Amino acid sequence: MKTRTVKPEPQAKIPSAWPIVRDAAFFTALFLILLLRIDPSLIYHRQSPVFLLAFDFAAGFLNRPGGPFEWLSGLLSQALFSPPAGAALLTAMAWAVSRLTGALIRGLRPPDRFGFIHLVPAALLTGLHACYTVPLSADLGLLAVLAAAAAFVRVRPKWAPRLAACFIISLVLYYLAAGFFLLFTLLCVLIEAVHAKRPASGAVMTAAAVLIPTAARRFFILDPAGAWLSLLDFKRTDTAGAISLLLAAFFPALVLLLHPVMRRRPLLPERFRIRSPRVRFILQTAALAVLAAAAAVFPIEKSNRLLLTVDKMARFRQWERILNLASKEARPPLTVTFQANRALYHSGRLLDDLFTLPQPFGPSGLALPRKFSESAPLQESDFCWDLGSIDESRHWALEALSTDGETPWILKRLSLAHFVLGDTAAAVVCLNRMDRGLFLRGDAAAIRRMLSDSAAAAGDPAVLHGRAVIGRTGFIAFNGHPPAELDSLLRDHPDNRMALEYRVATDLLAGRLKDLPDFVRAFRALDYPRIPRHVEEALVLRWALSGEKDPPPEMRVVAPETVRRFGEFNRVLGRHRGDRAAAGADLQASFGGTYWYYAFTRQAAGRRAQAPSSENRGSR
Amino acid sequence: MNHPFRCALRLCLTVLPAAVFFMGCGSPDPGPVQAVGRPPVIEPDYSGIEIPPNLAPLNFRLQEKAEAFRIEAEGADGTGFRIRGRGRDVILPAGPWRRLLDANRGRDIRFSVTVRDSLGQWLRFDPIVNRVSHDSIDGxxxxxxxxxxxxxxxxxxxxxxxxxxxxxxxxxxxxxxxxxxxxxxxxxxxxxxxxxxxxxxxxxxxxxxxxxxxxxxxxxxxxxxxxxxxxxxxxxxxxxxxxxxxxxxxxxxxxxxxxxxxxxxxxxxxxxxxxxxxxxxxxxxxxxxxxxxxxxxxxxxxxxxxxxxxxxxxxxxxxxxxxxxxxxxxxxxxxxxxxxxxxxxxxxxxxxxxxxxxxxxxxxxxxxxxxxxxxxxxxxxxxxxxxxxxxxxxxxxxxxxxxxxxxxxxxxxxxxxxxxxxxxxxxxxxxxxxxxxxxxxxxxxxxxxxxxxxxxxxxxxxxxxxxxxxxxxxxxxxxxxxxxxxxxxxxxxTLNCRSAGPAAAASVGAGVEEQTWKPAR
CATH class of the missing domain: 2.120.10.30 (TolB, C-terminal domain)
Incomplete structure (x- = not known):
């Protein structure tokens, strides 16, 4: 084959410190992106990595290919709980990947330094973590593949040692990293077939790659797809899947690119080639910066990040921060509305400010509909605990144990629920399990103190709440916490304020106003200092809709200012003479946070969305 | 094999196991022993039970304040074994356990437990007595x-x-x-x-x-x-x-x-x-x-x-x-x-x-x-x-x-x-x-x-x-x-079953020898 000759490049060199400075700047930027933009604690929150220092826990990982790295991933992922430690860990992983990529490139003997290409996988890996769902086992798998490939290219370039090395390393790699071994084998095959020009050797390696997962199915419980692809994210159809594929494709492409024939072929036409190494270096660095920023920022889905942030804040009961975030969203996802409403209750503002936040029509933003609670059993458990369904809280925590494993929060919730429900022996089992966690012994000791010291239990707000609202008579738990369930909770504990306020809010959101007088009596019985604003607004509306001239008795609790404002609302409405669209804009400006405006827009929407829905049909 | 290597190997094969053995049995002999007057509390509770003669060792944890323990397992025929250990987890040796059960089918076996508390005092509990059954259990x-x-x-x-x-x-x-x-x-x-x-x-x-x-x-x-x-x-x-x-x-x-x-x-x-x-x-x-x-x-x-x-x-x-x-x-x-x-x-x-x-x-x-x-x-x-x-x-x-x-x-x-x-x-x-x-x-x-x-x-x-x-x-x-x-x-x-139909429902499949069952090989 005839190859084109390329003019020798000028040998003007860039200062030796420049690449070092560039690499340092690159990894510093990655660290900052991870810390400030991606936030490793959100990865921790999303994945809830489990790690226990227990033999039976480890044994559950050692009985399948890829298990050892999943176990190690669980251990390392504990660092993600702390944003700085997590960012440092992920940066270190990215650095190690770039170093090993460099080692692989050097092993393939390129003619000169191969620019910044060794940093590209690090940027892609960071992009992968920006999706929040990819576990550290992916990093470990990639590191192992690169280390193995870098070692392989250094094996004596004869067919026998190379074959032996490929087979032995593949076996070890398969057990440690499961599907990642395929990438290693592919690299080996390419190196042998393309670089060493031994296609037969490559064919034997391919046969070994086929053989290993097939044989593994005799020793491990693996379905055919699992035997080949476990730990690989290629099967996913989301951004993470695409980046994984890109990352995996990068290395075979690199091996092909480093082939002597390809090396001699210029990538760019002659007239676009940059002769000056310094200019080239600066342009490469700029391209790298763009790549890093794109990889780290582009995969972040705003709604996903918002959801994780709000959910994490709810876990730590940072209610005001949730309300700050939610108030900035015009059309938040339903689960964000759910947590924001929870935050309103815990801030004592549910029935005063419910309609200042965007609400879907109907009560679906108050309690998670079934399909949401099934996908987030722990969140449902938290909500049930707040609401006073302690048994149901335990039930959902047990479901979460099945879906998410023995995460710290699940173990804590279970031990507290068992304790409050009087199943002390079951609580002790959970506490013993917590003792095996890396950072859970303190929590376990605190709960254990409560088991033996009633004064300690009486001082714990969660236990105090649980005991105060625990079910007495019992009833059937329904999906989505309908009014009947809230009524049952109130029958058990008329002083259950959350059940009362959620019951009232459910009716307001559903446009049911007939029970308002009963709710007013309930507020008085519980010594509410005043009737909440939205209830006052609903009472006025109810009176107006009744057509009665004289105000009903419950109107006595309504402040005159509320009645005056309702008159103003009606005047604005009347000004537009049936033009609801124009009236809506005016009303939103002055009455956007009122129940009247919600009722107005709800009526305008023709009561389309009374049933729980995942759509974000906001009232504003 | 050269001489120094052989010496090192011999050392590994003889001295080290012996050292490990003696370290394992290294709890001091009990001096004065105080009787507690009750059997020890153990978890799981393997006391007063009947044991299949082919069962794995009944390992247990002492629910007593114990820093070290000595266990003497003895059958009615006088056979048995002794173990010592630190902590509270009692792991019974498989071989001696099997021999003890084999030799005592239909008879009692006793576990005498002595523990050392945090003050260094040795306490002897009343023995735990179990019975080895004649009847084996499924494997x-x-x-x-x-x-x-x-x-x-x-x-x-x-x-x-x-x-x-x-x-x-x-x-x-x-x-x-x-x-x-x-x-x-x-x-x-x-x-x-x-x-x-x-x-x-x-x-x-x-x-x-x-x-x-x-x-x-x-x-x-x-x-x-x-x-x-x-x-x-x-x-x-x-x-x-x-x-x-x-x-x-x-x-x-x-x-x-x-x-x-x-x-x-x-x-x-x-x-x-x-x-x-x-x-x-x-x-x-x-x-x-x-x-x-x-x-x-x-x-x-x-x-x-x-x-x-x-x-x-x-x-x-x-x-x-x-x-x-x-x-x-x-x-x-x-x-x-x-x-x-x-x-x-x-x-x-x-x-x-x-x-x-x-x-x-x-x-x-x-x-x-x-x-x-x-x-x-x-x-x-x-x-x-x-x-x-x-x-x-x-x-x-x-x-x-x-x-x-x-x-x-x-x-x-x-x-x-x-x-x-x-x-x-x-x-x-x-x-x-x-x-x-x-x-x-x-x-x-x-x-x-x-x-x-x-x-x-x-x-x-x-x-x-x-x-x-x-x-x-x-x-x-x-x-x-x-x-x-x-x-x-x-x-x-998947082999789809068919309905027997109303007439055959009362006498399902009797006499039917149609061989549709062709399992996967």
């Missing part, structure tokens, strides 16, 4: 291991445990089966050449049936038997299965026992596996009743089952109708030649006990019927008051067993020799089920139960998985787990 226990869940089943496995050692082997794991559910593995006569497990959802809703070591999916749903099979029982002929098919509903209470289950409809059906014919004979599939939990008598001439009157679903929850559903224990005669059933007779009426009967299992010798009685319904594992009862089928007398606890004691399985049974008990904490064993003598006297021993004696104290559906089998499960998994995933080769 393996197969159970389902899972978190105590109701709706999601993401970490579900069927596990085989070698009872003579601590070796566990996973037979099925739903992570390799698209997170599908499986339940109620059922073996033919404590053997593993014929067994089944019901799959739900994924890979398919069918019965995974193994015959002569070959496995294949079989779909029993037909026009006359619309629901999937559950709670199966093998006829002694090894070719006929009785099973329940029902519409199950689950709901949750917000106070008291949280989970509850009821059947909207439930009938029994019979499947002839070699011809893949399913029928629902009217005697055991009465629309006016809910029949469930079939169990063949060992001679195959009777089918025991549970049955309750069908109920009105109007106001089911408001009127607490579910609390009124109570199952009678029934028996229908069966003619193995014609395949026909006789009119069912009541063995134990719910009206008599005020309780609901579930899970009848006849002992292999046909003498005893072991069953559960619970407050209501048929999902006894969810009812804390569930107890095991034993009925002498010769006299019809029955009694609540002494081995029951205040929590649910349910789901039992007989050993092949009928001298042992295993059952699921939640006595530990009310939430997690553990397998307990008890011995039954020829007169029906039942020994104090004990939990399945584990290598780590603290396992049950910190293990959040529940062990349910324990089934004793005499041999390892066949075929290999790869073949089982492949068959479960091979939905294309």
């Amino acid at each position: 393996y226990l197969v159970y389902r291991k899972m978190p105590p869940v109701c709706v999601f089943w993401k970490r579900l496995s069927v596990v085989e445990r070698n009872l003579g050692s601590f070796k566990e082997r996973v037979i099925l794991d739903n992570r390799a089966m698209r997170d599908g559910c499986f339940n109620c593995h059922t073996f033919y006569g404590n053997r593993t050449d014929r067994w089944l497990v019901h799959l739900r959802g994924a890979p398919s809703t069918a019965m995974l049936l193994t015959v002569d070591g070959r496995t294949r999916l079989m779909r029993t749903q037909t026009e006359s038997v619309p629901a999937a099979a559950a709670y199966a029982s093998w006829h002694p002929d090894g070719r006929t299965l009785a099973f329940a098919n029902m519409k199950v509903r689950q709901f949750f209470h917000t106070a008291g026992p949280n989970r509850d289950v009821y059947d909207l409809t439930s009938d029994l059906a019979v499947c002839r596996i070699d011809s893949a014919v399913v029928a629902a004979p009217p005697e055991i599939a009465d629309p006016a009743r809910l029949e469930t939990y079939p169990a063949w008598a060992p001679d195959g001439k009777a089918l025991y089952f549970c049955s309750a009157p069908a109920y009105d679903t109007t106001g089911f929850f408001e009127r607490h109708t579910y609390r009124t559903i109570k199952y009678d224990l029934m028996k229908a005669s069966h003619d193995p030649v014609t395949g026909g059933f006789g009119r069912p007779v009541t063995v134990l009426a719910a009206a008599k006990t005020g309780l609901s009967a579930t899970h009848p299992r006849v002992s292999p010798d046909g003498r005893f019927l072991l069953f559960c009685l619970c407050e209501y319904g048929n999902f006894s594992i969810y009812r804390p008051g569930t107890d095991l009862y034993l009925m002498d089928l010769r006299t019809g007398d029955f009694r609540r067993l002494e081995c029951n606890s205040g929590q649910s004691d349910s789901y039992h399985s007989w050993s092949a020799n009928g001298r042992w049974f295993v059952f699921s008990s939640k006595r530990g904490d009310g939430v997690l089920a553990r397998p307990y064993f008890a011995h039954v003598d020829a007169d029906g006297a039942v020994s104090r139960p004990f939990v399945l021993p584990q290598k780590d004696p603290g396992l049950y104290g910190s293990h959040l998985y529940t062990f349910n559906v324990p089934e004793l089998v005499a041999e390892p499960v066949r075929p290999g787990r790869k073949q089982i998994l492949d068959a479960a995933l091979d939905t294309q080769r």
Whole structure:
């Protein structure tokens, strides 16, 4: 084959410190992106990595290919709980990947330094973590593949040692990293077939790659797809899947690119080639910066990040921060509305400010509909605990144990629920399990103190709440916490304020106003200092809709200012003479946070969305 | 081999093991020993029990303030062993343990426990006395291991445990089966050449049936038997299965026992596996009743089952109708030649006990019927008051067993020799089920139960998985787990059963020898 000759490049060199400075700047930027933009604690929150220092826990990982790295991933992922430690860990992983990529490139003997290409996988890996769902086992798998490939290219370039090395390393790699071994084998095959020009050797390696997962199915419980692809994210159809594929494709492409024939072929036409190494270096660095920023920022889905942030804040009961975030969203996802409403209750503002936040029509933003609670059993458990369904809280925590494993929060919730429900022996089992966690012994000791010291239990707000609202008579738990369930909770504990306020809010959101007088009596019985604003607004509306001239008795609790404002609302409405669209804009400006405006827009929407829905049909 | 290397090797092979041995036995000899005057508290509680002579060591944890311990295990024949150790976990050596049990069949063995407390004082407890049974137990226990869940089943496995050692082997794991559910593995006569497990959802809703070591999916749903099979029982002929098919509903209470289950409809059906014919004979599939939990008598001439009157679903929850559903224990005669059933007779009426009967299992010798009685319904594992009862089928007398606890004691399985049974008990904490064993003598006297021993004696104290559906089998499960998994995933080769039709329903499959059963190789 005839190859084109390329003019020798000028040998003007860039200062030796420049690449070092560039690499340092690159990894510093990655660290900052991870810390400030991606936030490793959100990865921790999303994945809830489990790690226990227990033999039976480890044994559950050692009985399948890829298990050892999943176990190690669980251990390392504990660092993600702390944003700085997590960012440092992920940066270190990215650095190690770039170093090993460099080692692989050097092993393939390129003619000169191969620019910044060794940093590209690090940027892609960071992009992968920006999706929040990819576990550290992916990093470990990639590191192992690169280390193995870098070692392989250094094996004596004869067919026998190379074959032996490929087979032995593949076996070890398969057990440690499961599907990642395929990438290693592919690299080996390419190196042998393309670089060493031994296609037969490559064919034997391919046969070994086929053989290993097939044989593994005799020793491990693996379905055919699992035997080949476990730990690989290629099967996913989301951004993470695409980046994984890109990352995996990068290395075979690199091996092909480093082939002597390809090396001699210029990538760019002659007239676009940059002769000056310094200019080239600066342009490469700029391209790298763009790549890093794109990889780290582009995969972040705003709604996903918002959801994780709000959910994490709810876990730590940072209610005001949730309300700050939610108030900035015009059309938040339903689960964000759910947590924001929870935050309103815990801030004592549910029935005063419910309609200042965007609400879907109907009560679906108050309690998670079934399909949401099934996908987030722990969140449902938290909500049930707040609401006073302690048994149901335990039930959902047990479901979460099945879906998410023995995460710290699940173990804590279970031990507290068992304790409050009087199943002390079951609580002790959970506490013993917590003792095996890396950072859970303190929590376990605190709960254990409560088991033996009633004064300690009486001082714990969660236990105090649980005991105060625990079910007495019992009833059937329904999906989505309908009014009947809230009524049952109130029958058990008329002083259950959350059940009362959620019951009232459910009716307001559903446009049911007939029970308002009963709710007013309930507020008085519980010594509410005043009737909440939205209830006052609903009472006025109810009176107006009744057509009665004289105000009903419950109107006595309504402040005159509320009645005056309702008159103003009606005047604005009347000004537009049936033009609801124009009236809506005016009303939103002055009455956007009122129940009247919600009722107005709800009526305008023709009561389309009374049933729980995942759509974000906001009232504003 | 050169000389220095040989010396080093010799050092490794002789001196080091000796050093390790002496270090292990390094607790100082007890000086003055103070008698405590009671046996030690141990966890699990392996005291006053009858032990199968082929069981793994009963490792335990001392629930005493102990920094070190000395254990002397001694049989009535004078044989035994001594161990010393630090901490509280007592790990008994397998070899001496086996020899001790072998040499003392039918006799008592004593464990003398001496511990050193934190002040350095040695305390001697009264000995723990157990009895080694003459009767062996089956070699393996197969159970389902899972978190105590109701709706999601993401970490579900069927596990085989070698009872003579601590070796566990996973037979099925739903992570390799698209997170599908499986339940109620059922073996033919404590053997593993014929067994089944019901799959739900994924890979398919069918019965995974193994015959002569070959496995294949079989779909029993037909026009006359619309629901999937559950709670199966093998006829002694090894070719006929009785099973329940029902519409199950689950709901949750917000106070008291949280989970509850009821059947909207439930009938029994019979499947002839070699011809893949399913029928629902009217005697055991009465629309006016809910029949469930079939169990063949060992001679195959009777089918025991549970049955309750069908109920009105109007106001089911408001009127607490579910609390009124109570199952009678029934028996229908069966003619193995014609395949026909006789009119069912009541063995134990719910009206008599005020309780609901579930899970009848006849002992292999046909003498005893072991069953559960619970407050209501048929999902006894969810009812804390569930107890095991034993009925002498010769006299019809029955009694609540002494081995029951205040929590649910349910789901039992007989050993092949009928001298042992295993059952699921939640006595530990009310939430997690553990397998307990008890011995039954020829007169029906039942020994104090004990939990399945584990290598780590603290396992049950910190293990959040529940062990349910324990089934004793005499041999390892066949075929290999790869073949089982492949068959479960091979939905294309599912054998669809056909309905016997009304005429044949009364005598299902009798005489039919059509060989449609072609299991996967």
